[in-house]
């Protein structure tokens with residue numbers, strides 16, 4: 001299936017923006033369906049690693065409809081969720097309207113050009129966002145810049161399993177079942193075919209860990225989930 005949403009280079013952001021504008025309304029439902037609800041557990045793990053408490057400042061990039069941002073705010077941190085899609089942020093705002101968390105705000109912006117000074121946040125998270133950036137390396141550099149010394153950087157995203165057989169099964173799932181579910185439940189197969197396409201162009205957990213080391217982060221860890229089909233990258237900014 002040709003993918004209308006993946007585009008290399010400068011056009012990429014516009015394509016990604018139009019994709020999320022189209023699926024925003026169905027995003028949470030499809031997320032639960034495709035991952036059998038497991039994304040919730042993986043996000044809890046991210047929040048635990050973020051280790052924030054009252055008085056801390058947390059930033060969640062590519063926050064989408066806000067899952068990670070809500071969880072960080074519930075732990076008491078002054079939390080900002082940032083995303084460039086007005087449609088995704090509208091869903092997040094609606095959810096916040098119901099929850100009314102006073103320590104949580106959502107902001108429209110580009111994860112590759114953050115409107116914050118250096119050394120601002122105790123924890124900076126990004127869930128299923130890095131893979132979507134025009135430059136994932138630039139995204140990590142920005143996460144590093146705005147983290148405080150000792151601050152934690154945590155990336156959750158699709159991964160590439162090391163085992164060839166498992167990788168083939170998993171890529172087949174992303175190629176066949178995920179677009180099928182997208183088509184059945186939100187009438188849009190190509191938006192969901194984009195996951196595999198974007199993953200092919202994203203070097204995933206090992207390269208992210210390598211970049212974290214090059215940024216001089218300490219305690220760099222890769223936590224493989226489902227045999228590496230998903231991964232959490234963790235690192236701390238030098239004090």
Ligand SMILES: C[S@@+](CC[C@H](N)C(=O)[O-])C[C@H]1O[C@@H](n2cnc3c(N)ncnc32)[C@H](O)[C@@H]1O
Nearest residue numbers: 020062063064083084085088110111127128132
């Ligand atoms: C797959 S969603 C992830 C949403 C949420 N973090 C989650 O885990 O459910 C990816 C999000 O990244 C956002 N995004 C993509 N490129 C971005 C950029 N350059 N700056 C800010 N947000 C971006 C999209 O608008 C979308 O909401």
